[in-house]
Amino acid sequence: MDSILDKIKANPKDSKAIIHITDTYFLKGSKIGNKIDLPGFARIYGAIELLSKKFGKENILFLHGGDFLFPSFLSNFFKGKQMIEILNQCRLDYCTLGNHDYDGGPEILKKRISESKFKYIITNLSPPKNISKRILQYDVWPKTNPEIAILGISGRMTADKAAENGFKVKDLKKSLHSTLRDIKKRFPEIQLLVVLSHMGDSEDLYLKKHLNSIWIGNSIIFGGHDHSKIVSYHPRTDKCMIVKGQSNARTIQIVIFDEKSIMQKSQNLQKKLYILDSKQYQKIPESIKIERKVESWFEILKRQNKLPTNKIIKKFPDNVILDGTELSLRKGTTNLGNFITDCLKIHTNSDIALINSGHFRGDRLFLEKLRISDLYHTFAMRDGGKIIVTNLIKKEGILLFKHAYSQTGKGKILQFSKDTLKILKNAKRDTEFRVALISDMLFTNEDGFANIIAKNRKTNISELRKMWKKDILKDTNLIKGIEETASKVNYDPKMRLKVDSKMTWK
16 A cells, blocks of 8 residues: 555646644654654654655645744743744745744744744734734735635634734634635635634634635635644535644645646545654654754753753653653543642642643653653743642532543643542532642633632632732742652553543532
8 A cells, every 4th residue: 555655746746735734832853762753843844845856845835823932941941933943944834823822922922923934824813013014814825826825713712812912803704704805806716725723623613614605616724723633524515624733743734736626616625635644754854954953952052051951750660651742631641641740749748739731742752761851841831830739629629620621632631640539529518628730720711720710719810819829839840849759659550531531529
Protein backbone atom coordinates (compact mmCIF):
# COMPACT_ATOMS: atom_id res chain seq x y z
CA MET A 1 0.00 0.00 0.00
CA ASP A 2 1.31 3.44 -0.93
CA SER A 3 2.19 5.73 1.96
CA ILE A 4 0.52 9.11 2.40
CA LEU A 5 3.69 10.80 1.18
CA ASP A 6 3.63 8.65 -1.98
CA LYS A 7 -0.02 9.57 -2.58
CA ILE A 8 0.80 13.26 -2.20
CA LYS A 9 3.64 12.98 -4.70
CA ALA A 10 1.31 11.25 -7.19
CA ASN A 11 -0.59 14.52 -7.73
CA PRO A 12 0.18 16.54 -10.91
CA LYS A 13 3.15 18.93 -10.73
CA ASP A 14 1.04 22.04 -11.29
CA SER A 15 -1.23 21.25 -8.30
CA LYS A 16 -1.75 23.73 -5.48
CA ALA A 17 -1.11 22.52 -1.92
CA ILE A 18 -2.71 24.09 1.16
CA ILE A 19 -0.75 23.25 4.33
CA HIS A 20 -2.30 23.87 7.75
CA ILE A 21 -0.93 23.70 11.29
CA THR A 22 -2.41 25.11 14.48
CA ASP A 23 -1.76 25.71 18.19
CA THR A 24 2.03 25.45 18.06
CA TYR A 25 3.76 26.34 21.32
CA PHE A 26 7.17 24.69 20.90
CA LEU A 27 10.01 25.03 18.42
CA LYS A 28 11.71 21.72 19.14
CA GLY A 29 10.43 18.27 18.31
CA SER A 30 10.50 15.24 20.58
CA LYS A 31 11.22 11.52 20.36
CA ILE A 32 10.59 8.39 22.39
CA GLY A 33 13.66 6.32 21.68
CA ASN A 34 14.10 6.59 17.92
CA LYS A 35 10.41 7.22 17.25
CA ILE A 36 9.39 10.79 16.43
CA ASP A 37 6.52 12.01 18.59
CA LEU A 38 6.33 15.73 17.74
CA PRO A 39 7.97 16.98 14.54
CA GLY A 40 9.24 20.38 15.66
CA PHE A 41 9.67 23.21 13.18
CA ALA A 42 12.82 21.81 11.58
CA ARG A 43 10.76 18.83 10.41
CA ILE A 44 7.68 20.92 9.62
CA TYR A 45 9.87 22.93 7.29
CA GLY A 46 11.22 19.66 5.89
CA ALA A 47 7.65 18.71 4.94
CA ILE A 48 7.08 22.11 3.32
CA GLU A 49 10.29 21.71 1.32
CA LEU A 50 9.21 18.27 0.06
CA LEU A 51 5.95 19.74 -1.23
CA SER A 52 7.70 22.81 -2.63
CA LYS A 53 10.07 20.65 -4.67
CA LYS A 54 7.13 18.70 -6.07
CA PHE A 55 4.67 21.53 -6.79
CA GLY A 56 6.83 24.69 -6.72
CA LYS A 57 7.05 27.30 -3.94
CA GLU A 58 4.55 29.52 -5.74
CA ASN A 59 1.91 26.77 -5.45
CA ILE A 60 2.23 26.31 -1.68
CA LEU A 61 -0.24 28.09 0.63
CA PHE A 62 0.97 27.73 4.23
CA LEU A 63 -1.60 28.57 6.95
CA HIS A 64 -1.64 28.73 10.76
CA GLY A 65 -4.83 28.52 12.83
CA GLY A 66 -3.66 30.65 15.78
CA ASP A 67 -2.10 30.19 19.24
CA PHE A 68 1.63 30.46 18.63
CA LEU A 69 2.88 33.43 20.68
CA PHE A 70 2.00 32.02 24.12
CA PRO A 71 2.26 29.99 26.32
CA SER A 72 5.68 28.33 26.26
CA PHE A 73 8.92 28.24 28.21
CA LEU A 74 10.67 30.37 25.57
CA SER A 75 7.83 32.88 25.45
CA ASN A 76 8.32 33.53 29.15
CA PHE A 77 11.56 35.23 28.10
CA PHE A 78 11.09 36.27 24.46
CA LYS A 79 7.33 37.03 24.40
CA GLY A 80 6.73 35.10 21.18
CA LYS A 81 9.51 36.79 19.20
CA GLN A 82 11.20 33.41 18.71
CA MET A 83 8.06 31.94 17.12
CA ILE A 84 7.66 34.85 14.71
CA GLU A 85 11.24 34.42 13.50
CA ILE A 86 10.74 30.70 12.87
CA LEU A 87 7.37 31.17 11.14
CA ASN A 88 8.98 33.82 8.93
CA GLN A 89 11.78 31.39 8.08
CA CYS A 90 9.22 28.69 7.28
CA ARG A 91 7.49 31.03 4.80
CA LEU A 92 4.11 31.16 6.53
CA ASP A 93 1.58 32.95 4.31
CA TYR A 94 -1.43 33.63 6.55
CA CYS A 95 -2.63 33.13 10.10
CA THR A 96 -5.48 34.08 12.37
CA LEU A 97 -5.07 34.87 16.06
CA GLY A 98 -5.95 32.45 18.86
CA ASN A 99 -6.99 33.24 22.42
CA HIS A 100 -3.47 32.73 23.81
CA ASP A 101 -1.92 35.10 21.28
CA TYR A 102 -3.39 37.91 23.38
CA ASP A 103 -1.73 36.71 26.62
CA GLY A 104 1.15 39.19 26.37
CA GLY A 105 -1.10 42.24 26.13
CA PRO A 106 -1.69 44.74 23.31
CA GLU A 107 1.83 46.21 23.09
CA ILE A 108 3.51 42.80 22.77
CA LEU A 109 0.95 41.76 20.16
CA LYS A 110 1.61 44.95 18.19
CA LYS A 111 5.37 44.28 18.20
CA ARG A 112 4.99 40.66 17.10
CA ILE A 113 2.62 41.60 14.28
CA SER A 114 5.07 44.27 13.07
CA GLU A 115 7.85 41.65 12.92
CA SER A 116 5.76 39.21 10.88
CA LYS A 117 6.38 38.72 7.17
CA PHE A 118 3.08 36.81 6.90
CA LYS A 119 -0.43 38.27 6.94
CA TYR A 120 -3.07 38.18 9.68
CA ILE A 121 -6.74 37.64 8.86
CA ILE A 122 -9.71 38.14 11.20
CA THR A 123 -13.14 38.61 9.65
CA ASN A 124 -15.37 39.05 12.71
CA LEU A 125 -13.22 41.41 14.81
CA SER A 126 -12.25 45.06 14.30
CA PRO A 127 -8.64 45.61 15.40
CA PRO A 128 -7.37 48.73 17.21
CA LYS A 129 -6.29 51.56 14.90
CA ASN A 130 -2.58 51.09 15.61
CA ILE A 131 -2.60 47.61 14.01
CA SER A 132 -5.65 47.84 11.75
CA LYS A 133 -3.55 48.03 8.58
CA ARG A 134 -1.80 44.75 9.44
CA ILE A 135 -4.95 42.68 10.01
CA LEU A 136 -7.09 41.91 6.97
CA GLN A 137 -10.78 41.05 6.86
CA TYR A 138 -10.03 38.61 4.04
CA ASP A 139 -7.55 38.08 1.24
CA VAL A 140 -7.31 36.15 -2.04
CA TRP A 141 -4.61 33.81 -3.29
CA PRO A 142 -2.64 33.77 -5.48
CA LYS A 143 -2.43 37.48 -6.17
CA THR A 144 -2.49 37.00 -9.94
CA ASN A 145 -5.50 35.04 -11.15
CA PRO A 146 -6.81 34.35 -7.62
CA GLU A 147 -8.56 31.02 -7.01
CA ILE A 148 -9.00 30.97 -3.22
CA ALA A 149 -10.54 33.46 -0.77
CA ILE A 150 -9.18 33.28 2.80
CA LEU A 151 -11.10 34.32 5.93
CA GLY A 152 -10.34 34.17 9.65
CA ILE A 153 -12.99 33.55 12.31
CA SER A 154 -12.55 33.99 16.08
CA GLY A 155 -14.71 31.96 18.44
CA ARG A 156 -16.29 33.20 21.65
CA MET A 157 -13.29 32.60 23.94
CA THR A 158 -10.87 34.14 21.44
CA ALA A 159 -13.16 37.12 20.85
CA ASP A 160 -13.42 37.74 24.60
CA LYS A 161 -9.62 37.85 24.91
CA ALA A 162 -9.42 40.12 21.86
CA ALA A 163 -11.95 42.53 23.40
CA GLU A 164 -9.73 42.80 26.49
CA ASN A 165 -6.94 43.92 24.14
CA GLY A 166 -8.79 46.69 22.33
CA PHE A 167 -10.53 44.75 19.54
CA LYS A 168 -14.23 45.21 18.83
CA VAL A 169 -16.35 42.10 18.36
CA LYS A 170 -18.59 42.12 15.29
CA ASP A 171 -21.71 40.07 14.72
CA LEU A 172 -20.47 36.85 13.13
CA LYS A 173 -23.32 36.38 10.65
CA LYS A 174 -23.35 40.00 9.52
CA SER A 175 -19.58 40.22 9.08
CA LEU A 176 -19.51 36.89 7.26
CA HIS A 177 -22.34 37.86 4.90
CA SER A 178 -20.86 41.27 4.07
CA THR A 179 -17.41 39.76 3.47
CA LEU A 180 -18.75 37.06 1.16
CA ARG A 181 -20.78 39.64 -0.77
CA ASP A 182 -17.62 41.64 -1.33
CA ILE A 183 -15.70 38.55 -2.48
CA LYS A 184 -18.47 37.59 -4.93
CA LYS A 185 -18.58 41.12 -6.30
CA ARG A 186 -14.83 41.66 -6.69
CA PHE A 187 -13.75 38.09 -7.47
CA PRO A 188 -16.69 36.28 -9.10
CA GLU A 189 -14.34 33.63 -10.49
CA ILE A 190 -13.43 32.31 -7.03
CA GLN A 191 -15.18 29.06 -6.09
CA LEU A 192 -13.09 27.90 -3.10
CA LEU A 193 -13.35 29.51 0.33
CA VAL A 194 -10.76 28.73 3.03
CA VAL A 195 -11.58 29.70 6.62
CA LEU A 196 -9.00 29.78 9.40
CA SER A 197 -10.98 29.32 12.59
CA HIS A 198 -9.91 29.42 16.20
CA MET A 199 -12.93 28.26 18.16
CA GLY A 200 -14.61 25.31 19.83
CA ASP A 201 -15.78 22.23 17.94
CA SER A 202 -19.47 23.12 18.31
CA GLU A 203 -18.82 26.61 16.92
CA ASP A 204 -17.03 25.11 13.91
CA LEU A 205 -19.98 22.82 13.26
CA TYR A 206 -22.35 25.79 13.37
CA LEU A 207 -20.13 27.70 10.94
CA LYS A 208 -20.03 24.69 8.61
CA LYS A 209 -23.83 24.50 8.54
CA HIS A 210 -24.04 28.21 7.79
CA LEU A 211 -21.44 28.14 5.00
CA ASN A 212 -23.18 25.16 3.40
CA SER A 213 -26.23 27.37 2.94
CA ILE A 214 -24.72 30.73 1.94
CA TRP A 215 -21.60 29.99 -0.14
CA ILE A 216 -22.28 28.71 -3.64
CA GLY A 217 -18.90 27.02 -4.08
CA ASN A 218 -16.82 24.73 -1.87
CA SER A 219 -15.35 25.75 1.47
CA ILE A 220 -12.88 24.31 3.96
CA ILE A 221 -12.73 25.28 7.62
CA PHE A 222 -9.23 24.71 8.96
CA GLY A 223 -9.82 24.69 12.71
CA GLY A 224 -7.79 24.97 15.89
CA HIS A 225 -8.29 25.75 19.59
CA ASP A 226 -9.60 22.41 20.91
CA HIS A 227 -6.42 20.52 19.87
CA SER A 228 -8.50 17.68 18.46
CA LYS A 229 -8.23 15.89 15.12
CA ILE A 230 -11.61 16.17 13.42
CA VAL A 231 -12.79 15.75 9.84
CA SER A 232 -16.48 16.56 9.34
CA TYR A 233 -17.70 16.10 5.78
CA HIS A 234 -20.41 14.21 3.89
CA PRO A 235 -19.69 14.29 0.12
CA ARG A 236 -23.33 13.87 -0.91
CA THR A 237 -24.71 16.70 1.20
CA ASP A 238 -21.84 19.01 2.18
CA LYS A 239 -20.07 21.72 0.26
CA CYS A 240 -18.11 22.63 3.39
CA MET A 241 -15.50 20.42 5.10
CA ILE A 242 -14.14 20.91 8.62
CA VAL A 243 -10.54 19.85 9.15
CA LYS A 244 -9.28 20.38 12.71
CA GLY A 245 -5.67 19.61 13.56
CA GLN A 246 -3.92 18.51 16.72
CA SER A 247 -1.64 20.94 18.53
CA ASN A 248 2.10 21.35 17.98
CA ALA A 249 1.80 19.88 14.47
CA ARG A 250 1.12 16.44 15.89
CA THR A 251 -0.90 16.43 12.69
CA ILE A 252 -0.28 18.53 9.57
CA GLN A 253 -3.32 18.97 7.34
CA ILE A 254 -2.73 19.16 3.58
CA VAL A 255 -5.32 19.68 0.84
CA ILE A 256 -4.19 19.40 -2.78
CA PHE A 257 -6.08 20.61 -5.85
CA ASP A 258 -5.03 20.21 -9.45
CA GLU A 259 -5.66 23.07 -11.87
CA LYS A 260 -9.12 21.81 -12.87
CA SER A 261 -10.53 20.62 -9.55
CA ILE A 262 -9.89 23.86 -7.68
CA MET A 263 -12.57 25.52 -9.84
CA GLN A 264 -15.10 22.67 -9.72
CA LYS A 265 -18.29 23.18 -7.72
CA SER A 266 -19.17 19.51 -7.42
CA GLN A 267 -16.39 17.32 -5.99
CA ASN A 268 -15.38 15.19 -3.01
CA LEU A 269 -13.18 17.45 -0.87
CA GLN A 270 -12.12 14.62 1.42
CA LYS A 271 -10.35 12.91 -1.48
CA LYS A 272 -8.10 15.98 -1.65
CA LEU A 273 -7.17 15.73 2.05
CA TYR A 274 -3.96 14.22 3.42
CA ILE A 275 -3.01 14.21 7.10
CA LEU A 276 0.59 13.74 8.19
CA ASP A 277 1.38 12.34 11.63
CA SER A 278 4.26 10.62 13.44
CA LYS A 279 4.28 7.70 10.97
CA GLN A 280 5.08 10.03 8.08
CA TYR A 281 7.46 12.22 10.10
CA GLN A 282 9.88 9.28 10.31
CA LYS A 283 10.45 9.72 6.56
CA ILE A 284 10.78 13.52 6.53
CA PRO A 285 14.26 14.97 7.11
CA GLU A 286 14.80 17.95 9.40
CA SER A 287 15.96 21.26 7.98
CA ILE A 288 19.45 22.00 9.29
CA LYS A 289 18.86 25.71 8.70
CA ILE A 290 15.72 25.80 10.84
CA GLU A 291 17.25 23.56 13.50
CA ARG A 292 20.14 26.01 13.91
CA LYS A 293 17.70 28.90 14.23
CA VAL A 294 15.77 27.01 16.89
CA GLU A 295 18.92 26.18 18.85
CA SER A 296 20.06 29.81 18.73
CA TRP A 297 17.17 30.82 21.01
CA PHE A 298 18.16 28.26 23.61
CA GLU A 299 21.79 29.38 23.32
CA ILE A 300 20.75 32.89 24.36
CA LEU A 301 19.24 31.54 27.58
CA LYS A 302 22.22 29.26 28.14
CA ARG A 303 24.61 32.24 28.01
CA GLN A 304 22.36 34.03 30.51
CA ASN A 305 22.24 30.96 32.81
CA LYS A 306 18.45 30.82 32.46
CA LEU A 307 18.08 27.28 31.15
CA PRO A 308 16.68 24.86 33.73
CA THR A 309 18.84 21.93 34.76
CA ASN A 310 18.34 18.42 33.36
CA LYS A 311 18.59 16.95 36.85
CA ILE A 312 16.44 13.81 37.22
CA ILE A 313 13.88 14.20 40.00
CA LYS A 314 12.15 10.84 39.57
CA LYS A 315 12.94 7.48 37.99
CA PHE A 316 9.95 5.33 37.11
CA PRO A 317 9.75 1.57 36.44
CA ASP A 318 11.44 0.24 33.29
CA ASN A 319 9.69 1.09 30.01
CA VAL A 320 7.12 3.34 31.69
CA ILE A 321 6.06 6.18 29.41
CA LEU A 322 4.53 9.15 31.20
CA ASP A 323 1.74 10.59 29.09
CA GLY A 324 1.79 14.37 28.98
CA THR A 325 0.19 14.67 25.55
CA GLU A 326 -2.67 17.10 25.20
CA LEU A 327 -4.69 14.50 23.31
CA SER A 328 -4.74 12.19 26.35
CA LEU A 329 -4.94 14.86 29.04
CA ARG A 330 -8.06 16.28 27.41
CA LYS A 331 -9.87 12.95 27.51
CA GLY A 332 -9.27 12.08 31.16
CA THR A 333 -6.56 11.46 33.71
CA THR A 334 -3.10 10.18 32.71
CA ASN A 335 -0.24 8.66 34.67
CA LEU A 336 1.62 12.00 34.49
CA GLY A 337 -1.44 13.87 35.73
CA ASN A 338 -1.74 11.38 38.59
CA PHE A 339 1.88 11.88 39.59
CA ILE A 340 1.81 15.68 39.44
CA THR A 341 -1.38 16.05 41.48
CA ASP A 342 -0.20 13.49 44.04
CA CYS A 343 2.96 15.59 44.44
CA LEU A 344 0.87 18.74 44.88
CA LYS A 345 -1.31 17.09 47.52
CA ILE A 346 1.68 15.99 49.59
CA HIS A 347 3.49 19.31 49.16
CA THR A 348 0.51 21.30 50.44
CA ASN A 349 -0.75 18.76 52.99
CA SER A 350 -4.19 19.17 51.43
CA ASP A 351 -7.09 16.73 51.22
CA ILE A 352 -7.44 17.04 47.44
CA ALA A 353 -5.27 18.44 44.63
CA LEU A 354 -6.71 19.54 41.28
CA ILE A 355 -4.98 20.82 38.12
CA ASN A 356 -6.83 21.52 34.90
CA SER A 357 -5.35 19.84 31.84
CA GLY A 358 -4.93 23.19 30.08
CA HIS A 359 -1.99 23.95 32.37
CA PHE A 360 -0.09 20.92 31.03
CA ARG A 361 1.60 22.48 27.98
CA GLY A 362 4.48 20.08 27.26
CA ASP A 363 2.44 17.84 24.92
CA ARG A 364 5.11 15.18 25.27
CA LEU A 365 5.79 11.62 26.34
CA PHE A 366 8.51 11.00 28.94
CA LEU A 367 10.35 7.67 29.04
CA GLU A 368 11.14 6.34 32.54
CA LYS A 369 12.54 9.65 33.87
CA LEU A 370 11.27 13.09 34.77
CA ARG A 371 13.67 16.03 34.84
CA ILE A 372 13.44 19.56 36.19
CA SER A 373 13.68 20.87 32.63
CA ASP A 374 10.64 18.74 31.73
CA LEU A 375 8.63 20.54 34.40
CA TYR A 376 9.52 23.99 33.09
CA HIS A 377 8.52 23.03 29.55
CA THR A 378 5.31 21.33 30.75
CA PHE A 379 4.14 24.09 33.08
CA ALA A 380 4.99 27.17 31.02
CA MET A 381 4.11 29.73 33.68
CA ARG A 382 6.45 32.61 34.44
CA ASP A 383 6.03 32.16 38.19
CA GLY A 384 6.34 28.37 38.08
CA GLY A 385 2.65 28.05 38.91
CA LYS A 386 1.43 29.81 42.03
CA ILE A 387 -0.43 27.49 44.39
CA ILE A 388 -3.63 28.26 46.24
CA VAL A 389 -5.01 26.10 49.04
CA THR A 390 -8.59 26.98 49.87
CA ASN A 391 -11.65 25.35 51.41
CA LEU A 392 -14.39 23.90 49.22
CA ILE A 393 -17.44 21.96 50.32
CA LYS A 394 -18.48 18.61 48.88
CA LYS A 395 -21.11 20.14 46.58
CA GLU A 396 -18.58 22.55 45.06
CA GLY A 397 -16.12 19.75 44.41
CA ILE A 398 -18.81 17.71 42.66
CA LEU A 399 -19.91 20.72 40.59
CA LEU A 400 -16.33 21.28 39.44
CA PHE A 401 -16.02 17.65 38.33
CA LYS A 402 -19.35 17.64 36.51
CA HIS A 403 -18.32 20.78 34.64
CA ALA A 404 -14.78 19.58 33.89
CA TYR A 405 -15.84 16.20 32.54
CA SER A 406 -18.82 17.38 30.49
CA GLN A 407 -16.85 17.55 27.21
CA THR A 408 -13.85 15.82 25.70
CA GLY A 409 -11.00 17.79 24.14
CA LYS A 410 -11.14 20.65 26.64
CA GLY A 411 -8.43 22.14 28.85
CA LYS A 412 -10.91 22.26 31.76
CA ILE A 413 -10.66 18.48 32.30
CA LEU A 414 -9.23 17.92 35.78
CA GLN A 415 -6.22 15.86 36.75
CA PHE A 416 -6.63 15.00 40.43
CA SER A 417 -4.90 13.36 43.38
CA LYS A 418 -5.43 9.77 44.46
CA ASP A 419 -8.71 8.88 46.21
CA THR A 420 -10.30 12.27 45.41
CA LEU A 421 -13.50 10.70 44.05
CA LYS A 422 -13.74 8.36 47.03
CA ILE A 423 -13.21 11.25 49.46
CA LEU A 424 -15.95 13.34 47.84
CA LYS A 425 -18.36 10.45 47.54
CA ASN A 426 -18.06 9.35 51.17
CA ALA A 427 -18.18 12.83 52.70
CA LYS A 428 -21.23 14.32 54.35
CA ARG A 429 -23.08 17.08 52.51
CA ASP A 430 -21.46 20.16 54.11
CA THR A 431 -18.01 18.71 54.70
CA GLU A 432 -15.18 21.13 53.88
CA PHE A 433 -11.94 20.06 52.25
CA ARG A 434 -8.55 21.70 51.89
CA VAL A 435 -8.13 21.81 48.12
CA ALA A 436 -4.86 22.66 46.37
CA LEU A 437 -5.02 24.21 42.89
CA ILE A 438 -2.96 26.41 40.60
CA SER A 439 -4.10 29.94 41.40
CA ASP A 440 -4.82 30.74 37.73
CA MET A 441 -7.67 28.23 37.86
CA LEU A 442 -9.56 30.62 40.14
CA PHE A 443 -8.06 34.00 39.22
CA THR A 444 -8.88 33.64 35.54
CA ASN A 445 -12.25 32.30 34.49
CA GLU A 446 -11.37 30.80 31.09
CA ASP A 447 -12.48 27.34 32.21
CA GLY A 448 -15.37 28.57 34.35
CA PHE A 449 -14.28 27.19 37.75
CA ALA A 450 -14.49 30.51 39.64
CA ASN A 451 -17.95 31.19 38.22
CA ILE A 452 -19.24 27.82 39.44
CA ILE A 453 -18.07 28.47 43.00
CA ALA A 454 -19.38 32.06 42.96
CA LYS A 455 -22.80 30.89 41.77
CA ASN A 456 -23.00 28.24 44.49
CA ARG A 457 -22.10 30.80 47.17
CA LYS A 458 -24.47 33.41 45.70
CA THR A 459 -21.71 36.00 45.38
CA ASN A 460 -19.58 37.43 42.58
CA ILE A 461 -16.14 36.42 41.36
CA SER A 462 -14.43 39.67 42.37
CA GLU A 463 -15.52 39.24 46.00
CA LEU A 464 -14.32 35.66 46.03
CA ARG A 465 -10.94 36.65 44.63
CA LYS A 466 -10.46 39.22 47.38
CA MET A 467 -10.98 36.41 49.87
CA TRP A 468 -8.82 33.92 47.95
CA LYS A 469 -5.77 36.20 47.89
CA LYS A 470 -4.90 35.20 51.44
CA ASP A 471 -4.96 31.52 50.42
CA ILE A 472 -2.14 31.83 47.86
CA LEU A 473 0.99 30.15 49.22
CA LYS A 474 4.13 32.25 49.48
CA ASP A 475 7.72 31.18 48.75
CA THR A 476 6.70 28.14 46.73
CA ASN A 477 5.14 27.15 43.41
CA LEU A 478 4.05 24.03 41.56
CA ILE A 479 7.48 23.24 40.09
CA LYS A 480 9.24 23.63 43.45
CA GLY A 481 6.58 21.49 45.07
CA ILE A 482 7.00 18.66 42.56
CA GLU A 483 10.79 18.78 42.86
CA GLU A 484 10.62 18.56 46.66
CA THR A 485 8.05 15.75 46.88
CA ALA A 486 8.73 13.62 43.77
CA SER A 487 10.76 11.04 45.67
CA LYS A 488 7.87 10.50 48.13
CA VAL A 489 5.19 9.80 45.51
CA ASN A 490 4.50 6.33 44.15
CA TYR A 491 3.82 5.73 40.47
CA ASP A 492 0.13 5.13 39.73
CA PRO A 493 -0.74 4.08 36.14
CA LYS A 494 -4.47 3.84 36.80
CA MET A 495 -6.90 5.99 34.79
CA ARG A 496 -8.83 7.64 37.58
CA LEU A 497 -11.56 9.12 35.39
CA LYS A 498 -12.35 9.80 31.75
CA VAL A 499 -15.00 11.78 29.91
CA ASP A 500 -18.27 9.84 29.55
CA SER A 501 -17.57 7.82 32.70
CA LYS A 502 -20.62 7.36 34.89
CA MET A 503 -20.00 9.24 38.12
CA THR A 504 -22.13 8.55 41.19
CA TRP A 505 -21.76 10.79 44.20
CA LYS A 506 -24.21 9.26 46.68
